[in-house]
Each structure stands twice: as structure tokens, then as C-alpha cells.
Amino acid sequence: MRRSAEWYGGDDRNSYIHRAWMRRGLPADAFDGRPHIAMANTASDLTPCNAHLNEVSRSVADGIHEAGGIALNLPVVSLGETQVKPTAMLWRNMAAMAIEEMLRANPIDGVVLLGGCDKTIPALLMAAASVDIPAVVVPGGPMLTGTFRGVPLGCGTGVWQLSEEVRAGTMSAAEFQRSESSMIRSRGHCNTMGTASTMGLLAEALGMTLPGIAGTPAPDSRLLEAAHATGVLSVSLVDEARRPSDVMTRASFLNAIVALAALGGSTNAVVHLLAIAGRLGVSLSQDDFDRIGSGVPLLVDLQPAGRFLMDDLYRAGGLHAVLREVRDLLDPDAITVTGRPLVSYLDDAEVYDREVIRARETPLQPEAGIAVLYGNLAPDGAVIKPAAATPALLSHRGPAVVFDSIEDLHARLDDPDLEVTADSVLILRGCGPKGYPGMPEVSNMPLPAKLLAQGVRDMVRVCDGRMSGTAYGTVVLHVSPEAAAGGPLAKVRTGDIIVLDVAKRRLDVDIPDEELAARPPEPAAVAAYATPTRGWEKLYVDTVGQANTGADLDFLVGSSGWTVSRESH
Template identity: 75%
Template sequence: MRRGLPQDAFEGGKPYIAIANTASDLTPCNAHLDEVATSVKQGIWEAGGVPLNLPVMSLGETNVRPTAMLWRNLAAMAIEEMLRANPIDGVVLLGGCDKTIPSLLMAAASVDLPAVVVPGGPMLTGHFRGAPLGCGTDVWRLSEEVRAGTLSREAFLRSESAMIRSKGHCNTMGTASTMACLAEALGMTIPGTAGTPAPDARLLERAHETGRLAVSLVAEDRTPSRVLTRASFLNAIVTLAAIGGSTNAVVHLLAIAGRLGVELILDDFDRVGSGVPLLVDLQPAGRHLMDDLFRAGGLLAVLKEVGDLLDPSAPTVTGEPLTAYLDAAEIWDETVIRRRSSPLLEDAGIAVLRGNLAPRGAVIKPAAASPELLRHRGRAVVFDSVEDLNARLDSPDLDVDETSVLILRGCGPRGYPGMPEVGNLPLPRRLLEKGVRDMVRVSDARMSGTAYGTVVLHAAPEAAVGGPLALVRTGDPIVLDVPARRLDIDLPQRELSLRTPVTTGFAEPARGWQRLYIDHVLQADQGADLDFLVGSSGHEVSRESH
């Protein structure tokens, strides 16, 4: 069907470029992507291609229940099938909110048609009582002040209203900002795009340029498998540390690599990220926000400072290596982007912990933790589910003090299901009232990239499949030693072997996607993808349609 297209759109071998568009009114971070898509279309037409808007599944952290992560793999699978089923030659991927860029990249990797990303960009900074607000991070901070009795509920609601000043995703270095930056570090955007604020006209300029590039990608057959090499993923890990990015990036990068058959394991994050300095002074690890990063020089200025740690062989969608774009980068505000000689932290990489509580690994973000808690021993206070946590956390009968270690289980990939962002457990009210603002917390869950604290996440294997977290009892001695990369329950193995695992928080869906998900989801150390989706399938359909 022509649907108003001119006849020459069907002549001369013009490439058909899909715009995989995650715009949705139910995903506030992505609501402006139809405007971005219009600029992409203009660039595609200008370069001699035919643009085709392809609305795809959209996942918003603020509305989707029980957790957007439950649907990441479904979104990736649905997008993959649409890219393969339709007669297209290439695709521009429009994403913003946390799971949209990962799912788009997973799909593109599986289909391996020429592809390029346009991140939707962060919102502008809002202010409350004269102070800048970080979307997400200050929600966590101010909600604790409400529970501590130092901020009224009415003032909290006014702060929330002031926080969302413009279109765009969270303006902290949360998962959305992290994945936009990592898409660029992987080589899947035009360098210099990531972090452009959503309301900035330069985002539309770059979207137009990306539309033109998409036509060239098809002509040169530059596919994700040619761009996303092991070197690209290792560069992304360096980037993750330098920007103080979200722990969620670990499961997303592992899943994307798995779709390509690129060798990437959990230990790579510690091996490569260890010793990388934190250079970006952004919430939640620092003070500033994403539009500050953009005006201060952007991601390329950050990467220039750690250029010697980057693999120059890693290509980008432009055909040039990522490192070729660093010479022209400049730092314009050294309070936002630090020099290598004066970092926020000398060693900011994600730390991978192992021990008898996480034999397949757990992760912690030292940049967001309290330094004095990185080595800690305390009594376990165990919660079997989110519901159990909510019911008992503020009980006057709860035997807890500031030295305790809060344990939450039943919240891994299978246990919830979907591995929700509940790992940054709220603190008991009576401790907040005493002035306590951080405690060691351990779970098989994730936490929002906007969150902070001494929080151990992604413990694998999870409790729902019989992992060691299922053996912990309240009162057990827990030992965290981040410098030694250890997480242990300090009890004899013989005693632990006599215990019956507790899996009371494990849900067993009867039908639909959730049933398929729990039957096939992999553990966090494998990216929490579905086992039958690992490995690229290519863009050929299984049988010709008639």
C-alpha cells in the first residue's frame, strides 16, 4: 500500500529505514520521541531513504507494574520479531527510559540489521527552595526525611512537582542516563549525542543527522555485529566506572553481549573497571545533574581523560573508532567533570563480590556507598519478601540497630518475578529519627540507578532457586569486605548444610508471559535474559510468506 508515498519511493532500490519508536504517554520519559522521530524522518528522506515509523513496546519505570524489568525481555523479543518480519533494510532506535535502550539494543543485536541509537535525553534541572533537584535521587532522599519527621508530606509533594521541569528522562546518572552514555561508548550512537537534554534543539539536529547516517549504514552493511565487539563492551565498562553509572548496566550489558555471542562475564566488570577513577560529579554519587554534564563538555570530554584505558580498535556506527572523537573534546567546567589528576574517587568501578552468600557473584557500587561501611560485620535482619519488609520494617518489635545488615530475599529474576528495584531498602523509622542515613543492605534484587547507599545487589544464585540467601536467619553474622571482594555469612558450612532454604516469597505465575519468564529466565550474572533468546538469529525470516 502506497499510503500517500510518491511512486519513486518504490523505485531505484531506496532503503527502507524503520524508526523503532518507544514513544508513549504512559512512558513520560519517552513522550517526546514522536518529535525526535520527525527529525529522523527528515534526515532519512534527505539521504535518499524511505522512513517508516514503527511504534514498539514502551516501558516506563513510573507506571509499569510489578517492575519494568519483568518486561524488558518481552519488549526485546517483540521488537526483534517486528524488525525481522517487516520488509526493512535498517533501523533507527529511539529510547529513553531505563529499559527501552537495553531492549532496543538486544533486539537489534539479535536481528543484526544496520542500526543506530538516538537517546531521548535527560530533563532539565528543577529547583525546590532554591536548591537543584535530582529526579529519583532526591525522591529517595526526601522520602526518608518525611519518614524521619523532618519534612512534611505537603512539602514533599511540592518538591515532586518542581522536580519534573521538562520533557526527558531522569536528570541524575540513573539507569536511563547510564544506558544512553553506554550506547555511545558501545559505538551505537553518533559520538557526542548522549546526554543532550531532551528540550535542547541540538537533539533534533542530531536526530536529523542520524537519519542520514542510517541510510549510509545500509549502503555499507554496517550491522551491530560489526560495531559491538568485545572491545566495545570493555570500553563501556571503563565508561561505566568513569561516569559513576548504574549497577543496572551490568545486567543490560551482559544481556546485549549474550545476544551477539560476545564473550563477556561478570568478572570483566571488576577486572576492567577496577582502578578507573570517578570523574563525573553527578548525583547519586556526586552533586550535579545531567544538563551540567552536557554544558561541561559531555561524555566525550570524560572519555578523553581516560582515553589510555579505552581500546582504540572499537568502532562506531560512523565507521570511525570511538577514540578518534576524543581529541576535539574539552572540559569546560572542572567542578562537574574532574581531571584525571583530581578524581572524585580513585577507584570507582562496580565491585563484584563473591563468598558463601553469593557464590556466582553480587555487585556493589562503591561510589554510592558510605566508605566506613565498605568493611562491616553485623547481625542479619531478614525479610522474606517486599510485603514482609513493608509489614515489619517500622515495627517497634523489630530487633535492629544501625550496625545490623538488612537482608531482603525473594526478589531476584524468578522470585518476584522480574528482579525489582527494591534493593535499596528503606531504613527503619526509629533509626532515621536517630539520624542514621545508611546501613549495609543485601538482596537478590536490583536498585534504581538514581539510588544510593551501601547496597549489595544481584546476589546469585537468588533465593527463589535455592541460593544461599535462602539459608540466612535473623541474627546470623554477615561480613562485607568490599576491598577483599567478599560477602559471607560467618557460620560453618556444616551448619548451613543442615538448614532448609526459605522460599516463601517466591511467586508461581500460572499463565502468560510471567509463566514463560520464570521458566526460562537466566540468573543475574548471565544478564537475566531468557535462555532461548541468547545468541543472534539474524534477519532472515524462517519461511517465506505468500
């Protein structure tokens, strides 16, 4: 029996109410066994990258109707990465929890998940995993490439590059502002291999999209065609009772890790994939990212690790062309929402531009996955993206310059008297899940102005926060446990020698363990930690886990299923 029949079937008062209030244009047979499909839609004018999803949902609805289903628009919590303060990550878990509850509480048999901007696809997948009703993702797609002064401009990455040129004195503020209207050329999310692009592509690598849709540019009419086909597919998912837990197995997550490395994807994928796996009860750890992905070659020449942008990847052959190059590393049994294995869709994939998608034998980098570091500075681990780092800095020893908060960083970074050299290691703490709260994207700290003026463009940076997937540099992030959770990062002092050795997977402060253990946390750091007294922030700080487990709330880990606990009265 369909879930919706629990609401609409029968002739009692409750069934009458459920049917009567929905009789607003629905056909007479709408309640006679036709599958009811929700479109969990994150469209919002305040989430600019998702604003076009209302149009996409109409194509999904057409497909649902064609297949005999009932399409139901379900607006859900939306998070605009560029808009909300202090950081969208503070509400990823809230969005996932709210979406989960709406999917469980309503008379629906399946759901199409419409997302685009960074946190929306992870939140949608976490929710669907927790409820485990038939579900499929429609990624909103990247924007088209803009140009400035005749040069392609990657959104996000271009901001970091151009803003540093302003601080270095090599670009005027007026010229910087002139680039603003060139960067965002069309609807869609960031066109670099940032978190939005990464999670859209990994949703397909996990098997949770119509094969071939991920990476389709948002303005491309083929996205609407695929959205229509997804609507049709959603009805068959209900008929065949194929659920997220059938698709997102451990094998699927390991395939996603291979894809993440080959694409040069965002480090944020680590916390998102861990959180999604946690909702399903799938065994996945951050060490899997290093073990499975670190030896995978980087094949895609996209910003921030390379030169091109997302519509170049699409015209060059897209995700399937990339995966075909590493097919031997993929689990052949991992299925997609169609019921067919992911690898079965790679036979016809072709590479049309070898500048954008490299051959396995001639990669952009031979080993490009996420590296997981341990040491006395990161007992539970930290991550670094070697593909975005300066190779010479991957083995480095230098004195720490410590900032106790983001505000402290902003206040002192450009002070001409700041004692810092190119060999220094910038440390920023109090930016983890609990400390800020919400684990903001601040780990790729700006470089001190006086070093920029000297031509320095990268330094080793260490932080317990995250960084934008559009960012670059030799940045160690997700340090766990974070400073606010009692991690040793809280005890580091300016002048301590920091030792980074990515090849050996080590991150240490060069002082005896006994001395480090005996040190109290720095009072200025403790004073800057978040201390919310009410609302979501308090619930979040009191229950959020660390980055190495996905930064989910402890009481949300695990699936709760679709059963509603009480009948309506």
C-alpha cells in the same frame, strides 16, 4: 540485494500485494532500491520520559528522506519505569523479543532505535543485536534541572532523600508533596546518573550512536539536529552494510565498562550489557566489570554519587570530555556506527567545568567501578557500587535482620519492636528474576524509622534484586543465585553474622559451610516466591537466567539473524 527487495521486487502476486498496500503517498520509486528505514519508536504517553520521541522521530525521518531513504514509523513496546507494575524489568526481555520479531518480519533494510527510559534502550539494543540489521540509537536525553526551595532537585535521588526526611520527621508530608511539581521540569528521562542516563551514554560508548549525541538534554534543539543527522547516517549504514555485530565487539563492551566507572553509572548497566553481549555471542562476564572498571577513577560529580545533574554534564563537555580523561584505558580499535574509532572523536573534546568533570589526577574517587563480590552467600557473585556507598561500611560485620519478601519488609520495617541497630545488616530476599518475578529495584531498602530518628542514614543492605540507578547507599545487590533459584540467601536467618569485605571482594554469612548446606530454605521465603500459572510471567519464570548472566531468557541468548523462516502465502 536489499532486504526490502525480497518483499517488493518482482511481478508475482505477493510482490504486488506488498507494494500495493504500501502505496499510500510513497513516491513511485520507493520500491526501486531505495533503503527502507524503520524508526523503532518507544514513544508512549504511559512512558512519560519517552513521550517526546514522536517529535524526535520526525527529525529522524527528515534526515532519512534527505539521504534518499524511505522513513517508516514503527511503534514498539514501551516500558515506563515509573508506571508499570510490578517492575519494568519483568518486560525488558518481552520488549526485546517483540521488537526483534517486528524487525525481522517487516520489509526494512535498517533501523533507527529511539529510546530513553531505563529499559527501552537495552531492549532496543538486544533486539537489534539479535536481528543484526544496520541500526543506530537516538537517546531521548535527560530532562532539565528542577529546583525546590532554591536548590537543584535530582529526579529519583531527590525522591529517596526527601521521603526519608519525611519518615525521619524532619520534613512534613505537605512539603514533600509540594516538591512533586518541581522535580520534573521538562520532557526527558531522569537527570541524575541513573539507569536511563547511564544506558544512553553507554550506547554511545558502545559505538551505537551518532558521536556526540548522548547526554543532549531532551528539550535542547541540538537533539533534533542530531536526530536529523542520525537519519542521514542510517541510510549510509545500509549502503555500507555496517551492522551491530561489526560495532558492538568485545572491545566496545570493555570501553563501555571504562565509561561506566568514570561516569559513576548505574549498577543496572551490568545486567543490560551482559544481556546485549549475550545476544551477540560476545564473551563478557560480570568479572570483566570488576577487572576492567574497579580501578577506574570516578570523574563525574553527578548525583547520586555527587552533586550535579545531567544538563551540567552536557554543558561541562559531555561524554567525550570524560572519555578523553581516560583515553589510555580505551581500546583504540573499537569503532562506531560511522566506521571510525570511538577514540578518534575525542581529540577536540574539552572540559569547561572542572567541578563537574574532574581531571584524572584529582578524581572524585580514585577507584569507582563496580565491585563483584563472592562468598558463601553469593557463590555466583553479587555487585556493589562503592561510589554510592559509605566508605566506613565497605568493611563491616553485623547481625542479619531478614525480610522474606517486599511485603514482609513493608509490614515490619518500622515496627518499634524490631530488633535492629545501625550495625545490623538488612537482608531482603525473593526479589531476583524468578522470585518476584522480574528483579525489582528494591535493594536500596528504606532504613527503619527508629534508626532514621537517631540520625542513621546508611546501613549495609543485601538483596537478590536490583536498585534504581538514582539510588545510593551501601547496598549489595544482584546476589546470585537468587533465593528462589536455590541460592544460600534463602537459608539466612535473623541473627546470623554477615561479613562484608569489599576490598577482598567477599560476602559471607559466618557459619560453617556444612551447617549452611544442611539448612532448608526458610518456609516463609519459599511461600512468597512467584508461582505464575500462565502468560508472560510463567514463560519468564520458567526460562529466565540469573543476574550474573544478564537475566535474559535462555532461548533468546544468541543472534538469530534477519532471515524470515517462511515465505508469505
